[in-house]
Amino acid sequence: MTRIGFLGPKATFTDMAVTKFFPESFKKAFSTIPECMDAVLEGKVDMAVVPLENAIEGSVNVTLDYLIHDCPLPIVGELTIPISQHLLVHPNHIKNGGELEVIYSHSHAIAQCHKFLHKKYPNAVYETTSSTAAAAKLISDHRLSKKAACIANSLAAKEYNLCVLQENIHDYDNNHTKFIILHRDEKVMLHNEEHDNIGKKTTMMVSLPTDQSGALHQVLSVFAWRKLNLSKIESRPMKTGLGNYFFIIDINEEVEHPLIPPAIEELEALGCSVKVLGRYNSYLLR
Numbered sequence: 001m002t003r004i005g006f007l008g009p010k011a012t013f014t015d016m017a018v019t020k021f022f023p024e025s026f027k028k029a030f031s032t033i034p035e036c037m038d039a040v041l042e043g044k045v046d047m048a049v050v051p052l053e054n055a056i057e058g059s060v061n062v063t064l065d066y067l068i069h070d071c072p073l074p075i076v077g078e079l080t081i082p083i084s085q086h087l088l089v090h091p092n093h094i095k096n097g098g099e100l101e102v103i104y105s106h107s108h109a110i111a112q113c114h115k116f117l118h119k120k121y122p123n124a125v126y127e128t129t130s131s132t133a134a135a136a137k138l139i140s141d142h143r144l145s146k147k148a149a150c151i152a153n154s155l156a157a158k159e160y161n162l163c164v165l166q167e168n169i170h171d172y173d174n175n176h177t178k179f180i181i182l183h184r185d186e187k188v189m190l191h192n193e194e195h196d197n198i199g200k201k202t203t204m205m206v207s208l209p210t211d212q213s214g215a216l217h218q219v220l221s222v223f224a225w226r227k228l229n230l231s232k233i234e235s236r237p238m239k240t241g242l243g244n245y246f247f248i249i250d251i252n253e254e255v256e257h258p259l260i261p262p263a264i265e266e267l268e269a270l271g272c273s274v275k276v277l278g279r280y281n282s283y284l285l286r
């Protein structure tokens with residue numbers, strides 16, 4: 001049975017994505033994203049599913065940075081799920097819900113609900129946890145303050161016996177998070193007929209030659225004149241000094257597309273370094 005590592009504990013959004021896409025797998029929870037990724041390298045699991053980007057809050061930097069600097073695993077799939085954030089309390093404390101002093105959650109979940117929290121609980125303290133489900137687990141512990149709540153999903157409410165004080169507290173509709181699937185073998189190509197395949201993608205990392213005017217413009221032209229559709233371009237620090245960045249570029253085509261290998265060659269001829277991080281199917285899970 002395929003062993004899948006995910007950001008735990010039980011009932012995180014990552015767990016939701018894994019359960020939907022790999023219903024038959026053996027799931028193993030890890031408490032941090034790097035631990036989850038290391039487990040693939042060390043052979044403790046076959047694949048890891050980790051969050052990459054949220055529609056409201058943007059990239060999960062720890063995933064991207066760990067992938068680039070520490071744990072170079074190929075991306076073999078992408079899963080997108082809808083995200084609904086709820087405010088949950090311990091059932092014994094449902095009556096104190098109006099005056100919360102402390103709210104626990106993953107930093108990305110707190111960020112997705114900023115406007116709501118600012119309006120309704122301007123005096124509350126926000127404490128970050130390693131995941132939304134970790135916050136739910138904390139709240140299920142009676143010893144916490146009576147005026148504590150967490151932000152997590154409905155699965156966590158069930159799993160940890162919590163009550164929903166307010167549902168759908170995320171600030172914008174159409175909230176989605178994208179997760180990547182990492183495997184040691186870049187040749188693995190995941191297929192799942194049960195879900196909507198929203199296309200094939202290639203992700204690459206491109207570093208520009210230092211201090212050259214128009215370098216980014218040249219990179220974009222390489223894709224533009226070939227009509228290769230980019231769905232994402234993002235810069236991240238190289239961590240070698242201020243002003244040094246690399247770019248992560250998603251192309252809505254397979255790496256075998258006849259125009260991608262020559263595009264890579266042209267980028268290299270322009271002095272860029274290029275690394276393909278993955279070629280994979282992207283799925284929308286409803």
Ligand SMILES: O=C(O)C(=O)C[C@]1(C(=O)O)C=C[C@@H](O)C=C1
Pocket residue numbers: 007011012013014015051054060083106108109130131132133177
């Ligand atoms: O804490 C969780 O439940 C996670 O799966 C992590 C995570 C994230 O890192 O973005 C995933 C989806 C939501 O956007 C909020 C948190």
